[in-house]
Amino acid sequence: MSEATSETVDISRLSERGMITVRGDLTSVDLQYQLTSLAGVDMPSEREAKVEDGRGLVWMSPDEVLMVLPKSDVEGVLGTFRETLGAIHHLAVDVSDARAVFELKGPKWREVIAKGAPVDLSPKAFALGQMRRTRLGQVAVAFWMTEPDTAELVCFASLAEFVSNWLKMAAKAGSFPDYLKEYKNDA
Amino acid sequence: MSTRLAAKGQLIDRSKPIAFTFNGNRFVGYQGDTLASALLANGQTLVGRSFKYHRPRGIVASGAEEPNALVNLGSGSRFEPNQRATTTELFEGLEAKSQNHWPSLEFDFGAINAKLSRFLPAGFYYKTFIHPRAAWKHIFEPVIRQSAGLGAAPSKPDADRYEHFYAYVDVLIVGGGMAGLTAALEAGKAGAKVLLVEQTSQFGGRSLVDGDAIDGAPVDEWIAQTLNALEAMPNVTLRKRMMGTGVYDHGYALAYERVADHLPGADLPRHRLWRIRARQIIAATGAVERPLAFAGNDIPGVMLAGAVRDYVSLYGVSPGDRTVIVTNNDDAYRTAIALREAGLDVPAIIDARNMSTGALADQARALGIRVEVGRGVGKVLGGKAVTGVAISPQAGEGAVIETIECECIAMSGGWSPVVHLWSHCGGKLTWNEELAHFRPDPERPPTSADGKGFVICAGSASGALLSDECLADAFDAGRKAAGSCGFEPEDSVAPQTDAIAEQFLEPVWIMPQGADISLRSKAFLDYQNDVKVSDVQLAAREGYESVEHTKRYTTLGMATDQGKLSNINGLAILADALNAPIPAVGTTTFRPPYTPISMGSIAGEARGALFKPTRKTAMDGWHAENGAHWEPVGDWRRPYTFQRAGESISASVTREILNTRKNVGLLDASTLGKLLVKGPDAAKFLDLLYTNMMSSLKPGRCRYGLMCNENGFLFDDGVVARIDEQTFLCHTTSGGSDNVHGWMEEWLQTEWWDMQVYVANMTEQFAQVAVVGPHARKVLEKLGGMDVSKEALPFMGFADGELAGIPARAYRISFSGELSYEIAVPATRGLEFWQACLAAGAEFGMQPYGTEALHVMRAEKGFIMIGDETDGTVIPQDLNLGWAVSKKKEDFIGKRAQERSYLTAPDRKQLVGLLTEDPKTVLPDGAHAVEGPPQDNGFASAIGHVTSTYYSPSLDRSIAMALIKGGSGRMGDTLEFPVSKDVTIRAKIVDPVFFDKEGERQNV
Helix, strand or coil: CCCCCCCCCEEEECCCEEEEEEEECCCCHHHHHHHHHHHCCCCCCCCEEEEECCEEEEEEECCEEEEEEEHHHHHHHHHHHHHHCCCCCEEEEECCCCEEEEEEECCCHHHHHCCCCCCCCCCCCCCCCEEEEEEECCEEEEEEEEECCEEEEEEEHHHHHHHHHHHHHHCCCCCCCCCHHHHCCCC | CCEECCCCCCCCEEEEEEEEEECCEEEEEEECCEHHHHHHHCCCCEEEECCCCCCEEECCCCCCCCCCCEEEECCHHHCEEEEEHHHCECCCCEEEEECCCCECCCCEHHHHHHHCHHHCCCCHHHHHCCCCHHHHHHHHHHHHHHHCCCCCCCCCCCCCEEEEEEEEEEEEEECCEHHHHHHHHHHHHCCCCEEEECCCCCCECCHHHHCCCECCECHHHHHHHHHHHHHCCCCEEEECCEEEEEEEHHHEEEEEEECCCCCCCCCCEEEEEEEEEEEEEEECCCEEECCCCEECCCCCCEEEHHHHHHHHHHHCEECCCEEEEEECCCCCHHHHHHHHHCCCECCCEEECCCCCCCHHHHHHHHCCCCEEECEEEEEEEECCCEEEEEEEECCCCCCCCEEEECCEEEEECCEEECCHHHHHCCCCEEEECCCCEEEECCCCCCECCCCCECEEECHHHHCCCCHHHHHHHHHHHHHHHHHHCCCCCCCCCCCCECCCCCCCCCCCCCECCCCCHHHHCCCEEECCCCEEHHHHHHHHHCCCCCHHHHHHHHCCCCCCCCCCCCHHHHHHHHHHHHCCCHHHHCCCCCCCCCCCCCHHHHHCCCCHHHCCCCECCCCHHHHHHCCEEEEEECCEEEEEEECCCCCCHHHHHHHHHHHHHHCCEEEECCCCEEEEEECCCHHHHHHHHECCCCCCCCCCEEEEEEEECCCCCEEEEEEEEEEECCEEEEEECCCCHHHHHHHHHHHHHHHCCCCCCEEEECHHHEEEEEEECCCHHHHHHHHCCCCCCCCCCCCCEEEEEEECCEEEEEECCCCCCCCEEEEEEEHHHHHHHHHHHHHHHHHHCCEECCHHHHHHHHHHCCCCCCCCCCCCCCCHHHHCCHHHCCCCCCCCCCHHHHCCHHHHCCCCEEEEEEEECCCCCCCCCCCEEEECCCCCCCCCEEEEEEEEEEEECCCCEEEEEEEEECHHHCCCCEEEEECCCCCEEEEEEECCCCCCCCCCCCCC
């Protein structure tokens, strides 16, 4: 993988990423405790993503979060949920194979996604810690930032090839509108 | 003849010549030229033939309003018709060809239409091509289509790429003239996030030519200063070559950026369509000059007065040595002055007004230019080029007083604000009597969700035509827009300029005012669609009173320029003919886009591999390499069959079926929907969703279930597995998974929000493989890892375990009637499992099979298929599935609907099997059964239709299923299916289960 420069966005698939869909009462103290202690991050609020070093929690809806973690940890975490949350009505399932995760690295990642997602991606409106569940062109996606110049995007696994082609086309060198940078400094 | 001047031309760089061709002739222009200015510089005043009469046409305007100068641009995969020469930047190697003539531009056979023009008035097609009726389709329409149209259609795929881009701003400003820049400065200083778009390649708009000193600085200096100030603001973005094309609800706007039109071959997206959400939109779109209607006003060399001075000043182009000015206002005098300053001759200014006393007129007279008042053009002399003009009294009928030789006629009928963007979303207009134009009515703007206006016009777009009014208006617009977004405008004053006062305009809609029919039928209103004054008057005489009807009858304003030049003139003529005031007649509707945009920009990236998302299973790559003949199923692609070398598709399907029934087959069933339903109320929820009972299902067991909508109609089916007391896995059809998921969420979120149930769509988490056939168990036993015996895993049971070292859940279910297991494994291990099955199955004769074999085998068993046996009007009882509709349950979705009399009627169409009398004849899908005496229409009544029909390899004969009126009670009857005029297929009604009625094969 080449070093990302200001004019390129490196796109790679994170195939070792594990994901668990958790649905439940997100205000429940017990659920929050398990989620935050297992993910090692704070509970995300609406449209927030708390992801550090490939582990964290992404808000998905008022009763759904996506826990991201190394794939090898998924079984163990699901086991812990079963043991500790048995009495609480919830649903926790491994969706690692159902989704594909892409990493977009390079300051222009915003303009790659802004070619397909109806989202205000100016740094002022969309910053580290935010997430959006939306569409990219014709397909459903969700994305969040992990570092100032890096974002992760998830889609359905069956569309991984399509989304990969889409991202590579959108990220072609020299094809950026050079618009979102305008506001970078006043963020 | 037009030519390049030795001086002037602020936009061109004479040190950079650019070679291009027009109709194969090699010309040279300069960097900064438009194609139009370069053509004029090369003496090419004839640029095309008109749409209907094939009259010679030349360049009329200098901007987006140009109706005539449309060319075929480029060649091969970069060919595009109907490109405006006035908005096409010149680039090296540009190839342009004129349009709508045969055999050549100079000699056009179609010009015969002009000679016949008195026989081709408005409504000619409607009146003439009515009888005989059949002739329309077979003779008239093909001939008319052949002769219509301007440019040629491209014959090759587009070589370029396109894209969209989403942007969110406080204030979108369309137009980078002095009004747009002034508004941007105010909104920007107030702190609003501003995007200003300018359709041309430079900022300044008309002020580059007509601008007076602003705040004491020459206008070009003021523009440079303002641009510097704007570029220093981090919250302001300026973009050139980007046109605001449309305004839509809630501040949504489209802008069309021509990224690489001027850089053909660059590895860039050619066009980028910006999809913008703006809280406020400022339309600083300027004004468009109106032509005057006089005989011969379309002869090449007749141009808008403003355009003439644009060509002189911006591009250093002379439109001809001698230019006669024809006007009803003061502004056109600027053209006379500019021409004279460029050293060109202005033999006369023909002013239709009875006096001309303004400052500009004084200036012209001081330069020695002859001014004739109370005069108009009797007619223009010339054919393919202007040779002179006959002058008549404006008040008269066209008697010629004098003839003046000239090469160019610069006309001005006044200026109309460009109100398109204001109007797109419902902004209303008001008639300005003094300036004879419609301007935006600020009291009635297009409104957003909050009921407040979200579009503001600025500068001449709002009717402020004089430069001082224009700047003051734009200044206010910028502040108002920022204020509406919650920003506090800074204390400042509007830029000051000393505008030259102008004498009033006198509306002139026809020249001379008493012009007879021979003149009126040569006075063009709409150049692009060849609509004349006489056509609109004829429409009025024939009773077309509404402007919208007149528009459609005469085609006035219906060409690609949307009547930018003809709109006001046309409706003024109509109003006059109807003896009504102009505002009472009103305008036609302005619609996006402002000027045509490329189809590529609308499609964006969605072409080729990105045209439509295709969902692929984990084994898709293997299928592709092993002869898969694809079939779309929902958004998935699935193998219809796995074709072998030299094998036909039908032979391939037959082989797969026979092998599966005899040995063992392998099916990729991953696309089946898999919805996990969990919670204390899951069983209760599913009892309401499915027609049959799911709460009585034991963990570890499966049950086939049906889902109906509120009207009782069947819409999805599948096998439900109970994982544990609170958890179910519901299989859905491949195309229905998202739909059923949404259906479940809708009921849970809107009706049964008190139920404790969560749903997760697990469709893609698992690859699912069906191992089907007499040797299925042997294959799984060979893979090893779990007990798949009859005892451990009975029919309609499932078990979790491991197969071939891969975690697996094996369902003992069958859609083929054979011994069958469906194995779900993690999707990322799907291919590995698939290949393990094939390796283990080799010794048992295993072959993969596709969706067609699946379909035939299920039909042999009489199993229904959603979408074949159902069409949205079919209830389970119609399909002999009454056994799966619970009588015990208090309620389920569709229950009450199914109790309605129509749905309980005994003679509803019911599912039956059909055996044709000739076993080799396969009924066509959808064939209708008819019965009884002929009706009034001569046909017998249709009593039902074929829903599935195949040649069954297992039975070696044709089989079909059909929905037949009262069919369940008609076993043994023979029905007639007339499939063509001479052929009627006869088939006997039988039980729809054709194969292994006792179900012994699957239960071993």
